[in-house]
Amino acid sequence: MKSHQITIIDIANTLNLSKSTVSRALTGHPNVKVKTRERVLELAAELDYQRNQLAISLLTNRTQTIGIMVPEFLSSFFPKVIIGAQDVLAKAGYNVVICHSNESYETEIVNTKLLLASRVDGILVSHTKETRNFEHFKIFDRKGIPVVFFNRIVEEMSVSKVAVDDYEGAYQAVEHLIKTGKRRIAHLSGPDSLQNSRSRLNGYRDALTNHQIPIDPALIISYDLTLDKANIYVNHLLNLPQPPDALFAINDPTAIEALKVIKSRGLRIPEDIAIVGFSDDPISALIEPGLTTVSQPVDEIGREAARLLLNQLAADDERPEPELVVLPTRLIIRGSTVTGEIPTGFGDQTSLPSF
Amino acid sequence: MKSHQITIIDIANTLNLSKSTVSRALTGHPNVKVKTRERVLELAAELDYQRNQLAISLLTNRTQTIGIMVPEFLSSFFPKVIIGAQDVLAKAGYNVVICHSNESYETEIVNTKLLLASRVDGILVSHTKETRNFEHFKIFDRKGIPVVFFNRIVEEMSVSKVAVDDYEGAYQAVEHLIKTGKRRIAHLSGPDSLQNSRSRLNGYRDALTNHQIPIDPALIISYDLTLDKANIYVNHLLNLPQPPDALFAINDPTAIEALKVIKSRGLRIPEDIAIVGFSDDPISALIEPGLTTVSQPVDEIGREAARLLLNQLAADDERPEPELVVLPTRLIIRGSTVTGEIPTGFGDQTSLPSF
DNA sequence: CATGATTTTGGGAACATTCCCAAAAATATA
DNA sequence: TATATTTTTGGGAATGTTCCCAAAATCATG
Known part of the structure; x- marks a missing residue:
């Protein structure tokens, strides 16, 4: 049983104002008397009012949500990418929905439908090893929802991509x-x-x-x-x-x-x-x-992918040209190829998390 | 530039029906002529119609979304839990939003607001090691949004919990x-x-x-x-x-x-x-x-937490009693405690993912 | 063939918000 | 003080859907 949510109408009624005025006060619209704005903000804080993003999304046709689809996230690779992307996206005011397709083409298709249904504003994708047909990603493109590929990129689609060399x-x-x-x-x-x-x-x-x-x-x-x-x-x-x-x-x-x-x-x-x-x-x-x-x-792959997506999202007139970013790799030499001076095993500074 | 989305009104106009009838046909309501339903479903498929979950959520005050909040997900532990939970929740028709608080109390509070703003129907939580005050979780409880703790459980809150022994x-x-x-x-x-x-x-x-x-x-x-x-x-x-x-x-x-x-x-x-x-x-x-x-x-922790949450969600009249599930642990003996018969290292069947 | 019962359909409200336009109030100017 | 101007506010539409209730259409029965 979810309890009643406080709405701008509740605030409007209590203060004998119209919902329009309350809306203006809350969104920071200039045309509202300072005194009125103060009263509204005060009551809103007191009632712990939270604007309903659903209603706004319905109106604006934007959900402020980005989907990230990865083939798996048991290794540390994709979680790290996700963390990087999420950081950049959160700062730009976007929520993130994560899907993992478990290296299964079928699941990937299902996830695609899911993200489409939840009306995400854009997606970051690393496809499964089984995926050879990319029609389900082209749907996003056709609907004007930007797609950015990372790690596993798709040559046949003309969208932004992040890869390493x-x-x-x-x-x-x-x-x-x-x-x-x-x-x-x-x-x-x-x-x-x-x-x-x-x-x-x-x-x-x-x-x-x-x-x-x-x-x-x-x-x-x-x-x-x-x-x-x-x-x-x-x-x-x-x-x-x-x-x-x-x-x-x-x-x-x-x-x-x-x-x-x-x-x-x-x-x-x-x-x-x-x-x-x-x-x-x-x-x-x-x-x-x-x-x-x-x-x-790894982290930078996620950050860069998020940036490219934001670039696509920012342009409200016309889609900018897709970009391709190729990040550098670095050879780490350890005991499996050389003996002697290089410490074998346990040599690196690694940060394992705690649980 | 997102393009126009097909709505039930588009379908209704094309078929000279009212939106009500189209809605009934699509939702499987019995009171609609078989012939009519067929026509609607056919056109819907043809136009690639997707119902707008936002509008439904606005109406029903349910988002069909569950938030999962974990302190980190670089180790394999939490990803595995998430996969288990996601599997159970997806089968029950729920989407999942994942937050990681990076072992930071501050971030946890921010995530809390985020989940509240995206109007999730329930949350699964493992709190950070810094968290000693649980007011931000009690808000969910007060709003009637069920909370289930797992792995790191909170004794002072009377909600469902999953722990191991x-x-x-x-x-x-x-x-x-x-x-x-x-x-x-x-x-x-x-x-x-x-x-x-x-x-x-x-x-x-x-x-x-x-x-x-x-x-x-x-x-x-x-x-x-x-x-x-x-x-x-x-x-x-x-x-x-x-x-x-x-x-x-x-x-x-x-x-x-x-x-x-x-x-x-x-x-x-x-x-x-x-x-x-x-x-x-x-x-x-x-x-x-x-x-x-x-x-x-690990996987079962996630599945069980999801099940407990679904139990809370299912009851539409009154919240059922919170449940506590304690799962068993098992000692795995390897070379760090015994010599001899037990193979040292590399002894187990482990499945590392590919990336 | 009329009447009643049943099936099928349509119209409108509701959800919470924003935005446009008009109305009202406050302020400035003559 | 009357009028013009600006500031502030209110009303209504719109977003896409479901659900309730009434209206229309169909069917059955005498």
Whole structure:
């Protein structure tokens, strides 16, 4: 049983004013006597009046709400992005609704309908690994609701996007492996449906080629990011007649899974096989050996995506040109690729939260 | 520029019907001719009509939205809770708005206002470690908006709550240490403001007392969960004239921090000092040695909290009695407390997500 | 075929707010 | 003091929907 909500009419009646005047007083409209405004504000505070955003939204057709859709949020990556975006959006007066599609295309479609139904003013999206058809996002575009992609971006849609330099990150990771003397470098890649997966693969390829190392297709395995399968693929690689002496994994969870397999087989890391991941998950600094990985400015991805969305939202006449922001990556070297001076594991300043 | 939204009036005009009839057809009201309903549904589908939830909310004073407020969501704990809750709530037709207060009392107050302004139908809350005054939550109660606490529960409010058996979990953890021969067991406790922190401390105390081990106040340190301080306290404990031979930490991040310090001092785990955490964070299975910890049914906490909220929401006449659900914990034994048969680290089936 | 019963439809109020325009009040000017 | 000007206020429409009640249409029964 929700109790009666105080409305401007309640205030108007008590003060013998019209709702129009009360509305003006509360919204800071200039045409209202100072004395009257004071009386209204005082009573409003006293009654703990809260303006009903629903009514305003109905009238203005704006909900001041942004939807953020991510494929999952169990790893620290997306929560960090969300926190960054939320911070920027909150300062601009927007609420945020978070959806996670659980890497399922079906769920993503459902979420899309949900966000449409709750009449969000815009959305920030990182699509699922299953998504190959983007019609459900184009609906937003057609309705004039701005869409910004981040992390996993969609080339076929002309909207603002935030990515990191996946190509360069991968290139540097592989180059680092080459410099430590590795020659048979395997790549556990992600699904072809993900743009960042394709870019990382390209970076891997070009780094090898530019260092006159032939590309061995047997060392490139593309998989669907289902971790228990990573296990199988790593074992497969290790069982090759000519097993790899290094592994560049599409992301940290995959790299960690590989690390488990390799350790359990009694191989030495990095002497027998070196490992590099991608994203610098907090776990990567804690395991042993510490995981060399390509870090991304995660928080900044969220902030930047939010800014691009606000840019689109700000223009009330005509949509501004879509923008593409590519943020830099940075190679973090730990014990999984080098021995000696670099402390193995536990070397980094990480801030784990408390619960 | 948002484009015009299709309304029931558009449909009514096209079909020469009144908005009332169209509304009935769409909502499945029985008093409408089958033929008419078909025509309406057909046109609605064709025009991609979406009912405007804002208008309905304004009318019914229900937003079909639930707020979830958590102190942080960088660790895997709260995201998992949120996923569980969201699943249950979505099936009951509710949307979810997520707020994180970043362990800040100030932010929590701001979030409270936000949720109040967006007229949520109910809230699920785990308060910050700073929160000692709960007036901002009582406002919801007074307005008839049900509140359910989980994980960090508030004793002074008579609302539904979901907790785990912190006392029993702590008791078993400490008893396990005693059984492995440890006698000087330290406890790095959380702030006194958290009910679960107090319960775990009680479990620790009673386990010692029941095994005729005197409680040494020098071995109990209560801290504010700021991880860099954990470092200091662990060093302090190790520097005692009679250092502890075991450490029971309030949570896994604290335990992992302790593990780092202990390893860096060259002590053996568990021979010199054993460690137990609380919550079974995915990291705990990956580090070396694996961390013995008290696991909680995280997903189920969220589901149960959502169910209790739905119970409160369902009764449209009078609020039902608040319920308290206490879920069981389970001790997960790993290499940080025992040597030998138990695999050290990497022993568990963990599912890390992909990004 | 008329009358009553039932099904189907339409009109208007209500939800809380803002905004436009007109009316009223206050103030300035002659 | 009368008139013009400015400030302040009030009334009503509009937003999109549901629900109630009355009106209209259809159907059944004698």
